[in-house]
Amino acid sequence: xxxxxxxxxxxxxxxLMRLYLEKENYRVLVYNSGxxxxxxxxxxxxxxxxxxxxxxxxxxxxxxxxxxxxxxxxIIVSAKGTLDDKLKGLQNGADDYLVKPFEGPELVAxxxxxxxxxxxxxRIKPLNFPNLVIDLEKYEVxxxxxxxxxxxxxxxxxxxxxxxxxQVFTREQLMESIWGKDYDSDYRTVDVHIKRLRSRFxxxxxxxxxxxxxxxxxxxxxxxx
Numbered sequence: 338x339x340x341x342x343x344x345x346x347x348x349x350x351x352x353l354m355r356l357y358l359e360k361e362n363y364r365v366l367v368y369n370s371g372x373x374x375x376x377x378x379x380x381x382x383x384x385x386x387x388x389x390x391x392x393x394x395x396x397x398x399x400x401x402x403x404x405x406x407x408x409x410x411x412i413i414v415s416a417k418g419t420l421d422d423k424l425k426g427l428q429n430g431a432d433d434y435l436v437k438p439f440e441g442p443e444l445v446a447x448x449x450x451x452x453x454x455x456x457x458x459x460r461i462k463p464l465n466f467p468n469l470v471i472d473l474e475k476y477e478v479x480x481x482x483x484x485x486x487x488x489x490x491x492x493x494x495x496x497x498x499x500x501x502x503x504q505v506f507t508r509e510q511l512m513e514s515i516w517g518k519d520y521d522s523d524y525r526t527v528d529v530h531i532k533r534l535r536s537r538f539x540x541x542x543x544x545x546x547x548x549x550x551x552x553x554x555x556x557x558x559x560x561x562x
Contacts, residue, residue, distance in 0.1 A: 338362065338363065338364050339363050339364065339384040339385065339452060340363070340364045340365075340366060340381075340382060340383050340384050340385075341358050341363045341364070341365050341366070341383075341384065341385050341386075341387060341448065342365075342366045342367075342368060342374060342377065342381075342383045342385070342386045342387070343355060343358075343365060343366070343367045343368070343387045344367075344368045344369075344370070344371060344373070344374040344386065344387065344388050344389060344392070344397070344400075345367075345369070345387075345389040345392075345414065346369055346370060346389065346391075346392045346393065347389070348369065350389075350414075350437070351367050351369065352367075353441065354387060354414075354441070354444060355367055356441075357441035357442070357444060357445055358444070358445065358448065361445050361449075363448070366381065366383070370392055370393065370394055370395065371392045371394055371395030371396060371397065371399065371400050372394050372395045374386070374388075374400065375395060375400065375404060378404065378405075378409075383409055384409070384410070384452065384455075385409065385410045385411070385412065385448060385451060385452060385455075386405070386409055386410070386411045386412070387411075387412050387414055387444070387448070388400065388401070388411050388412065388413050388414065388431070389413075389414055389415060390413060390415040390417055390422070390426070391415065391416070391417065397413060397415070397426075398425065398426070398429065401426070401429040401430045401431060402429050402430075405430055410432045410451045410452065410454075410455050411430065411431045411432055411433075412431065412432060412433040412434070412435060412444075412447055412448065412451060413426045413431045413433070413434045413435065414435045414436075414437060414439070414444070415434070415435075415436065415437060416436070416437045417436075418436035418437075422434075432451045432454070433447050433450070433451055435447055462474075464496065464499050464500060466499070466542075466543075466544050466558075467542065467543055467544070468480060468481045468482075468540070468542055469538075469542070469544065471492070471495055471496050471499055473492065473493065473496045476489060476492050477492075478492060478495065478537075480537065480538060481540070485537055487534075487537065490515060490516070490530060491530055491533060491534055493515050494511065494515050494527075494530050494531070494534065495534055495546075495556075497511070497514055497515060498511075498546060498554065498555065498556035499544075499556045501555075501556070502556055502557075502558050503555055503556070503557055503558065504555055504556075505549045505552050505553055505554070505555045506553050506554060506555065507552060507553040508524035508527045508528070508553050508554075509524065510553070511527045511553065511554070512524055512526065512527055527554075531546060531548075531554055534546060543558060543559045544556065544557065544558050544559070545557055545559075
């Protein structure tokens with residue numbers, strides 16, 4: 338059963354959305370402010386967020402730009418229906434934008450469509466190494482028992498390398514996998530992120546991000562036999 342988080346400061350609209358989604362067998366959590374959702378992100382598994390924009394305190398746009406960062410699929414629901422509003426929401430990480438008022442079946446259809454696009458999301462499993470856990474689903478890295486805060490691209494790069502132990506990737510391959518084919522930058526971007534990642538881990542571990550000179554990088558596990 339998928340968990341949908343509805344965040345809207347209008348309790349009547351939130352209740353209506355909850356009824357439609359629960360009718361389709363979704364588990365629905367309702368939050369009446371951006372701050373309530375923010376608190377829930379650290380302790381509750383959420384598969385998709387239905388997010389209002391105009392909320393007091395922490396707005397939907399602030400949540401998108403600062404805290405969500407593409408970690409969880411988001412559908413914006415808002416009375417603000419101008420092209421600029423829609424572009425701002427989509428450019429800041431929302432997956433869809435639905436203008437109020439709307440019909441319940443349309444909301445359900447939008448939710449189902451976004452979840453289909455994210456169907457591989459739930460299969461991303463944490464990677465476990467001595468003194469290191471990389472959880473891409475939660476965008477969390479735990480090193481020597483402590484959670485360390487990494488930007489999204491650093492975590493994605495670390496996960497990609499660690500998922501393919503001892504496999505060498507060129508800078509071009511890493512750029513395409515993490516930043517996308519159309520990212521407008523040179524390969525030194527990869528070098529900068531690798532340097533930052535290495536600075537996070539201060540101890541001599543049996544794993545490391547190794548430079549293969551003239552080729553690229555790999556996540557290497559030392560042979561302990």
